Amino acid sequence: MSQPAWPVRLTFRRGAGELVAAFDDGTSGAVDYVRLREESPSAEVQGHGSGPKPVQAPVPADIKVERAEPVGRYALRIFFSDGHSSGLYTWDLLRRLTVGA
Template sequence: MSAQPWPVKLTFRAGAQELFAVFDDGQSGRVDYRTLRLESPSAEVQGHGSGPKPPPPVVPEDIRVTKAEPIGRYALRLHFSDGHSSGLYTWNILRALTIND
């Protein structure tokens, strides 16, 4: 079993409205802020338990990440310009969203 990829660089590019990530295994990629918001791992977006997933949130085209705070050594809490901040983006989630193999 291989070790979980670890982010070595996370760059929030406000002008491009995207997050660029580099991982310790050499992989890198980007994801736009709108996709990050639409794919938030929060219960508000993903639903609760095994129930049906709620309808996607209405997200403005010009959504911004206003703050990113580390949660321990395993995740980030992203704060968006529409007030959403309840999702915890683990390194695996960020890798899946930024790396398009």
């Protein structure tokens, strides 16, 4: 099994409303803040267990990232302008959202 790609740069572009990520395998990509918030890995968004995802209110088109903090060496906690901050975005999830792989 290969090692997951490691982020070497994460840039939150406020004006564009997107996160740009570059990884140590040479790949890079971007995800807009709306999708980043919609795909939050929190139980509030994804649900608990194997049941269906809960119905969520639409994410505001003007949502912003207020700040982000590393969690250990494996994830990022993102604080959104709507008060949501409970999801931990692993490096693998951020790669899937930004690069699509």
